[in-house]
Amino acid sequence: MSQIWLVPAFPLLGFILNGFLGKRFGTHFVTFVGPLAVGMAFAQSLVLFFQMLEAEGNVLNEHLYTWIASGNFEAGINFTVDQLSGLYLLIITGVGFLIHVYSVGYMKGESGYYRFFAYLNLFVFFMLLLVLGDSFLLMFVGWEGVGLCSYLLIGYYFEKDSAAEAAKKAFLFNRIGDFGVLSAVLLIFLSFGSIEFATVNAEAATRLEFGGPLVTAITLLLFLGATGKSAQIPLFVWLPDAMEGPTPVSALIHAATMVTAGLYMVARLSHLFVLAPFTMNVIAVVGATTAILAATIAITQTDIKRVLAYSTVSQLGYMFLAMGVGAFGAGVFHVMTHAFFKALLFLGSGSVILAIHHEQDMRKMGALKNKLPITYVTMLLGTLAISGIPFFSGFFSKDEILWKAFSSSFGSPWLWFVGFLTAGMTAFYMFRMIYLTFHGDSRVDSHVAEHVRESPLSITLPLVILAALAVIGGFFGVPHVFHVIPNGIEVYFHDFFAEIPAGHGNVSTEWTLMILSVIFALFSWFMASRLYHSGFEIASGLRSKWEWAYQLSLNKWYVDELYNSLIIQPGRLLSTHLLWGLFDQNVIDRAVNTTGAVARSVGNTIRPFQNGLIQNYALIFTIGTFLILWYMT
Amino acid sequence: MIPIEHILLLSALLFIIGVLGVMLRRNVIVIFMSIELMLNAVNLSFVTFARSLDSMTGVVFIFFIIVVAAAEAVVGLSIILSIFRTRKTLNIDEFNLLKW
Numbered sequence: 001m002s003q004i005w006l007v008p009a010f011p012l013l014g015f016i017l018n019g020f021l022g023k024r025f026g027t028h029f030v031t032f033v034g035p036l037a038v039g040m041a042f043a044q045s046l047v048l049f050f051q052m053l054e055a056e057g058n059v060l061n062e063h064l065y066t067w068i069a070s071g072n073f074e075a076g077i078n079f080t081v082d083q084l085s086g087l088y089l090l091i092i093t094g095v096g097f098l099i100h101v102y103s104v105g106y107m108k109g110e111s112g113y114y115r116f117f118a119y120l121n122l123f124v125f126f127m128l129l130l131v132l133g134d135s136f137l138l139m140f141v142g143w144e145g146v147g148l149c150s151y152l153l154i155g156y157y158f159e160k161d162s163a164a165e166a167a168k169k170a171f172l173f174n175r176i177g178d179f180g181v182l183s184a185v186l187l188i189f190l191s192f193g194s195i196e197f198a199t200v201n202a203e204a205a206t207r208l209e210f211g212g213p214l215v216t217a218i219t220l221l222l223f224l225g226a227t228g229k230s231a232q233i234p235l236f237v238w239l240p241d242a243m244e245g246p247t248p249v250s251a252l253i254h255a256a257t258m259v260t261a262g263l264y265m266v267a268r269l270s271h272l273f274v275l276a277p278f279t280m281n282v283i284a285v286v287g288a289t290t291a292i293l294a295a296t297i298a299i300t301q302t303d304i305k306r307v308l309a310y311s312t313v314s315q316l317g318y319m320f321l322a323m324g325v326g327a328f329g330a331g332v333f334h335v336m337t338h339a340f341f342k343a344l345l346f347l348g349s350g351s352v353i354l355a356i357h358h359e360q361d362m363r364k365m366g367a368l369k370n371k372l373p374i375t376y377v378t379m380l381l382g383t384l385a386i387s388g389i390p391f392f393s394g395f396f397s398k399d400e401i402l403w404k405a406f407s408s409s410f411g412s413p414w415l416w417f418v419g420f421l422t423a424g425m426t427a428f429y430m431f432r433m434i435y436l437t438f439h440g441d442s443r444v445d446s447h448v449a450e451h452v453r454e455s456p457l458s459i460t461l462p463l464v465i466l467a468a469l470a471v472i473g474g475f476f477g478v479p480h481v482f483h484v485i486p487n488g489i490e491v492y493f494h495d496f497f498a499e500i501p502a503g504h505g506n507v508s509t510e511w512t513l514m515i516l517s518v519i520f521a522l523f524s525w526f527m528a529s530r531l532y533h534s535g536f537e538i539a540s541g542l543r544s545k546w547e548w549a550y551q552l553s554l555n556k557w558y559v560d561e562l563y564n565s566l567i568i569q570p571g572r573l574l575s576t577h578l579l580w581g582l583f584d585q586n587v588i589d590r591a592v593n594t595t596g597a598v599a600r601s602v603g604n605t606i607r608p609f610q611n612g613l614i615q616n617y618a619l620i621f622t623i624g625t626f627l628i629l630w631y632m633t
Numbered sequence: 634m635i636p637i638e639h640i641l642l643l644s645a646l647l648f649i650i651g652v653l654g655v656m657l658r659r660n661v662i663v664i665f666m667s668i669e670l671m672l673n674a675v676n677l678s679f680v681t682f683a684r685s686l687d688s689m690t691g692v693v694f695i696f697f698i699i700v701v702a703a704a705e706a707v708v709g710l711s712i713i714l715s716i717f718r719t720r721k722t723l724n725i726d727e728f729n730l731l732k733w
Contacts, residue, residue: 611732615657
């Protein structure tokens with residue numbers, strides 16, 4: 001027996017213990033239970049992972065309970081571990097465990113300590129449900145659940161207005177995506193009569209016409225859901241605001257796991273998506289556009305967490321670019337490496353924020369590298385990884401995506417070029433962050449600066465482990481052109497994803513593109529070091545020349561303002577004048593009031609009959625009796 | 634042997650006297666007695682039919698009615714008594730609070 005159910009059961013148990021007993025039993029209890037629950041889940045995931053590798057067809061199934069049985073439709077609580085969910089399991093529980101350990105140090109002394117760990121455990125539970133479920137139904141339960149936990153954790157400091165607003169925003173944007181997922185699931189049920197992934201993937205090619213309107217509609221709706229969860233255009237604006245939550249939350253939910261749920265869904269249904277070339281093109285273009293848009297915004301942000309948030313949006317765009325050109329394996333590979341280095345960077349930024357007393361503004365940082373040596377080194381390694389410096393993990397996954405964007409039959413040189421520009425910008429803004437935070441002169445408030453010291457072990461240990469993973473994680477998928485070791489990711493995902501028509505391109509092109517992107521990344525690093533090695537002075541000279549571009553980037557391309565004037569304000573006008581003023585007041589209210597008025601006037605008319613005189617009642621009663629008798633004879 | 638019509642006529646007269654008593658008299662106790670009169674008028678017709686049809690069913694009914702009437706007398710007189718203690722009157726037109 002494989003006992004898959006144990007994996008989500010541990011975090012659920014942790015949630016119950018922390019949520020219901022954590023307040024009474026105190027912080028030591030919570031500190032013990034919270035990380036342990038996820039650690040146990042990680043141990044069980046490791047066992048399952050290796051069992052899955054040896055199992056027939058690399059799949060483990062477990063039937064737990066029949067939920068709905070109606071006619072020949074059946075939906076159960078069934079768990080599946082295969083190549084995709086196995087990898088996700090390890091990422092979720094592994095990175096999740098490190099972040100739980102980190103939170104012990106980071107959240108120390110917060111008032112809602114037990115509440116935080118309860119939510120975090122609950123999140124891990126729902127995320128595991130999402131990836132383990134073998135049908136849309138169970139995935140959707142997890143999908144909604146992680147949305148809920150994201151809402152709760154963004155609004156963790158709910159007494160702060162901005163946090164409450166951000167939580168609401170995240171929830172609403174996710175709702176729009178959920179509408180897409182739900183509609184797509186209904187369409188799938190109508191056309192397949194089943195909502196199991198295995199059935200849908202196996203029968204997609206026979207039941208649906210290639211490139212037909214139905215499959216295009218289904219996949220586009222699913223992708224709408226993915227844009228909500230994974231923060232792509234047009235629904236990406238919630239993610240940067242989600243940084244209002246505590247930093248471990250940003251690392252776990254808004255960088256490493258939840259935001260990759262959309263990618264998980266696309267990868268899971270690769271056989272369905274390849275039937276709709278139009279959708280594939282949409283995904284690739286949206287992914288590439290998001291990647292470059294978010295990168296341009298990240299360049300000018302001064303809040304350290306916002307830089308990382310836009311970087312996350314940008315990297316997620318990368319992954320969708322990979323999905324859109326049919327490189328599902330490369331996309332999932334980037335999910336993995338990104339989980340390592342982005343979680344690392346977020347946790348590192350949290351360590352910095354903690355050290356300088358919850359200051360997130362990079363204008364008040366600088367020269368921290370000697371005071372926070374471990375944080376500095378680990379974040380530097382994470383930056384090298386995300387920038388695609390050779391032989392760090394991001395290099396392998398990013399170049400795999402760029403190459404596929406160029407050479408795949410769904411790809412084009414244009415997509416490659418956008419990705420290439422983004423890669424350079426990524427290196428630039430990441431090194432800008434490193435220089436502004438750790439180098440140059442100190443801009444930290446003087447009385448804070450005296451107390452700056454390295455974070456405790458519970459914070460630095462996860463940083464070190466993640467840094468190690470960020471460095472070596474890429475050797476899992478070394479491209480073919482190196483001819484050193486086989487491309488692990490392709491071996492691993494052998495026959496799992498849908499096949500797409502072979503692309504073009506040869507080895508020398510691949511080498512050229514790879515060298516080009518490395519040179520560009522190094523050049524960006526050099527530029528960042530020239531501009532920012534001593535703070536903002538040099539950059540502000542440049543800024544005055546390009547004021548309009550600076551404003552555009554700083555204000556996030558005015559997307560929030562655009563949504564405000566295009567959707568929110570018209571929506572508000574529509575509601576107040578038409579829906580409320582006209583319909584609600586004149587139709588609904590009037591109907592309700594008229595019902596009441598009719599009842600009242602009828603009552604007023606017949607009220608005098610009840611005058612309290614018993615003999616009057618007796619008279620009426622008698623007359624009634626005689627009338628009935630007369631009628632009956 | 635008294636003809637059956639005579640007894641039934643007597644029963645009907647007693648019943649009508651009871652009905653008129655309930656509707657016209659003001660004293661609660663008299664009204665109450667009128668109700669008893671109606672019950673007994675019904676009893677009379679029951680027993681008449683029972684004898685003319687030579688069946689015991691009607692007689693059994695009478696026992697039920699007498700038991701109910703006894704219970705009703707207890708409850709009704711207690712209510713009247715307690716009303717009298719609070720209102721110091723037995724005029725039914727004064728008992729008119731339960732309206733609208």
